[in-house]
Amino acid sequence: MKAVILEDETLIAKELQNKIQTVANDITIVEVLPSLKTAKKWFMQNAEPDLIFMDIQLSDGVSFELFDIYKLNCPIIFTTAYDEYALKAFKVNGVDYLLKPVDEDELKKAIEKCRSIVESKSAAPIDIQQLVKNLKQGNTTSLYKEKFIVSVRNNWIPVNTNDIACFMRENLNYLFTFNGDKYILDFTTLEEVEELLDPKKFYRANRQYIIHIDAIQSVKPHENAKLTVSLKAPLKFEVDISREKAPTFKKWFDR
Template sequence: MKAVIIEDEEIIAKVLENKIKKVAPDVDVVHVLPSLKTARKWFGENAEPDLLFMDIQLSDGVSFDIFNDFSLKCPVIFTTAYDEYAIRAFKVNGVDYLLKPVKETELAAAIDKGRKLLGKNEKPPADLAELIKSLANPSGSSKYKEKFIVNVRNQWMPINTKDIACFSKEVLNYIYLMNGEKYMIDYVTLEEVEELLDPRQFCRANRQFIINIEAIQTVKPVENSKLIIKLKEPNHKLEIDMSRLKSPEFKKWMDR
């Protein structure tokens, strides 16, 4: 069984490859692809493998974008550095999410799932296909992220970016929707999130918050050279501070 790894950290990729050889000697890793760019080139020139190991966050984008360009039918095992309990919520039949550093027992189980899919000649489950479809942007009309995926009662649900009032860095990263709902998102830092957003629509207020211009109720100068940004209901209890040094730029951003 031939496999390909998409992973931008060379050491992590090598460790994963060694573990694959240990738990599944019949799986031959034919190539390690370190970026979206190299992955696109490789899949454009080669037949898809029997099994694909794919990191989620790459140095040049999100690995889901691969599916915008190629209709891959092979089982996919995603890997991520996120919290273990979040990962358990994203289990899907036939494919898997593995927490970094990958445990050999979980890796063996994931490979077995892929092996069974291949043996039955089945396609990936519909919910994964729908997820990939929701993340795709066939028209190519926007270079910014249009949807984020959240977990709701053990199901993946796409959220339109325009419906997000703000992104918040707490113990983990969360989004607050315009209707007040709050969900965790699978991103390690707000810096990663910020790069995916339209800067005309979203502004980095401070280290903890990225805000949607449509969610702002008022901005008030206060003591200690700060601005207090108050969001519209039902998120009005969120008062977000910003340095006055950013005041001229922020006002220009708001004054369209």
């Protein structure tokens, strides 16, 4: 199969290429398109590939704009740093998405899903235009949790999600408010918590922390490409971001 990658981060695009070759070495990447402008020109001059790996948030726009210009019939695997909940609609309709950094097992499953569409020579079972319209209208906002119930001296207390600065995993899971209040969470893992949060506001920094974008005081880059995020007072936590996650964090933070 011939495939195209639409991704504006060079390192992420290269990493994705390597993982594709690992899990599906019969796929040939015919082009890596680093911007929306480049993609518009490429699709105007070239035949549609068998498969597209498509980032959503690009440096010069949103990749959904391509669907306003071209009718793309091939399967599309969307890759995203933080829009995973809004994109659940795509999974139901047979086109997959991958959350960055891309997991090889998930990549393999997504490719096999698309391969069956290509080999059967059937159209992808998805109405892209309708899904894009639904996303723009914000039909998925109800997926996010509005408050968390915590126990304080045998009483249940509601904490609004907008008041939460970060979630932290130690021996137990905790949430911290912007005021510095600390509560124990009745969740087994941070993965469970992450599924309930708006990914535009909250970022899974590492295994220990999920942080709110408004809780960030500063970000310090290091020579090894890692980052250290300092949270605002009264918390003043320092949260490490790995080299692999640094590009996606930057894109999430700088918008």
